[in-house]
Amino acid sequence: MAEYLLGLDAGNTVIKAVIFDRQGNEIAAASAEGHSRMPCPGHVERGLDELWANAGKVIHACIEQAGVSTGDIVAVGCAGHGNGLYALDREGRPLLGIQSLDTRAVALVEEWQEKGVGDRTYPIGQQRPWPSQTPTLLAWLKRRQPETFARIGTVFLCKDFIVNRLTGVRVSEVSDMTGCGLLHVVDRRYDHGLMEAYGLGDCMELLPPLIESSDIAGHVTAEAAALTGLAIGTPVVGGLFDVVASAIGSGVTRTGAASIIAGTWSINQVIVDTPRLDGPVFMSSTFDRKRYMAIESSATSAANLEWLVREFFSDLPLDGRSPFDLCGDLAAGIEPAGDDPLYHPFLYGAQQSGNARAGFYGVAGWHTKGHLVRAVLEGVAFGHRQHIETMRQAGAVFNDAVLSGGGSRSLIWPQIFADVLGLPVSIARSRETGALGAAITAGTGIGVFADFAAGAASMVRVERNYVPNRHLQSHYERRYGLYNDILTAMAPIWRRLSSSLPSATGAAA
Numbered sequence: 001m002a003e004y005l006l007g008l009d010a011g012n013t014v015i016k017a018v019i020f021d022r023q024g025n026e027i028a029a030a031s032a033e034g035h036s037r038m039p040c041p042g043h044v045e046r047g048l049d050e051l052w053a054n055a056g057k058v059i060h061a062c063i064e065q066a067g068v069s070t071g072d073i074v075a076v077g078c079a080g081h082g083n084g085l086y087a088l089d090r091e092g093r094p095l096l097g098i099q100s101l102d103t104r105a106v107a108l109v110e111e112w113q114e115k116g117v118g119d120r121t122y123p124i125g126q127q128r129p130w131p132s133q134t135p136t137l138l139a140w141l142k143r144r145q146p147e148t149f150a151r152i153g154t155v156f157l158c159k160d161f162i163v164n165r166l167t168g169v170r171v172s173e174v175s176d177m178t179g180c181g182l183l184h185v186v187d188r189r190y191d192h193g194l195m196e197a198y199g200l201g202d203c204m205e206l207l208p209p210l211i212e213s214s215d216i217a218g219h220v221t222a223e224a225a226a227l228t229g230l231a232i233g234t235p236v237v238g239g240l241f242d243v244v245a246s247a248i249g250s251g252v253t254r255t256g257a258a259s260i261i262a263g264t265w266s267i268n269q270v271i272v273d274t275p276r277l278d279g280p281v282f283m284s285s286t287f288d289r290k291r292y293m294a295i296e297s298s299a300t301s302a303a304n305l306e307w308l309v310r311e312f313f314s315d316l317p318l319d320g321r322s323p324f325d326l327c328g329d330l331a332a333g334i335e336p337a338g339d340d341p342l343y344h345p346f347l348y349g350a351q352q353s354g355n356a357r358a359g360f361y362g363v364a365g366w367h368t369k370g371h372l373v374r375a376v377l378e379g380v381a382f383g384h385r386q387h388i389e390t391m392r393q394a395g396a397v398f399n400d401a402v403l404s405g406g407g408s409r410s411l412i413w414p415q416i417f418a419d420v421l422g423l424p425v426s427i428a429r430s431r432e433t434g435a436l437g438a439a440i441t442a443g444t445g446i447g448v449f450a451d452f453a454a455g456a457a458s459m460v461r462v463e464r465n466y467v468p469n470r471h472l473q474s475h476y477e478r479r480y481g482l483y484n485d486i487l488t489a490m491a492p493i494w495r496r497l498s499s500s501l502p503s504a505t506g507a508a509a
Contacts, residue, residue: 007020174286214442342486360372377416408431
């Protein structure tokens, strides 16, 4: 009897289900796009009933497409976007889903910066407060929406909600909870002092029981089986922070191996033996039962290209190409020049400032759509480079990287990454690295694999390799310097622009 593993990958918009065999071959895949609500400037939310309905739909469609017996699916793993805030009410019903693109808490973070709150949180959780961070959003709700806050019974993450719907179990796991700043990182446990630093000392009861990523969280219930087509009793593991899942699904499992994800978020991460490096990084997550992932990230990556396509390219004649392929062709047709436009990828703020905005700079009358597309691709890569330099300054050492996420599917963007970063870049065979990492975790949980490394060795293959073009080294050094100079000059203007947002909604507080 064949054995298959089901991996789910729940992002900020799309949820995917993929069935893999034990060699990493994709037997079937399905996806569904959800809808974000933006009721006020800076607020980005989703309906949890729709999220669960979409999860049921893609699992069911995937099983039908595969044509396999549900009994042959031996385990389920789920990865999901980190941070944001997903809440059940006190009766266990879906209450609220805030996505990790939300910036409502910018003013609260600025207030905490002045009070030095991050100096209290970082030594424990290896993270300073930032607007879309789970404890920051919970503190914002406590202050600004006390009626909603009073109804909360459980606070956890995106994939935890799906695991809860599949199994009926209220649980979270260590990779997501460290990634959102809610755990004592070294001890892998909740910490009352950390919660007090956020003003949440009275909220410990809202945090669910904690397990390791590959521990079995529960089993598929009869109700979930009816919706999804899974067999009743199928084991479901705790799952993973999606960035860690994507690293595993791209073959990044050894200490010192680096993973770059060009998805909605710019993710730049390296596996380390200890979370305490020589300098600060944006966040730390657990990787396996002993090691950690040092992470530098912000919402500044492929979402910029998605925005450009949606607003300016979706209605153009495509000649059988996707709008993303059209953008790639336009960018590939541009010979790099010193006066090419520059782009800041801050549609959803920057790690350094939630007030930051996107923008094109240096556009002239002779520039074309291709120049603007290439500026976006380069600007995203420059944003990734900022994060990589921070990790290196903190003592993380790596000499190459695996690129995954939507940006890795382009034929031109990975070369731009290699040139801008000055690193050899490889691309894994599977496009669904998050779902594959979740499936490997599920296989590890039921003993199919001894650990993540064994699972990746069995299921991951490299497809393409890129090396930096040495002739463009000085070109990109100059452009990266300009990128940073403009960033510094624009900071006070972005702050003035954000101060004009309406305050009655609570968007700026």
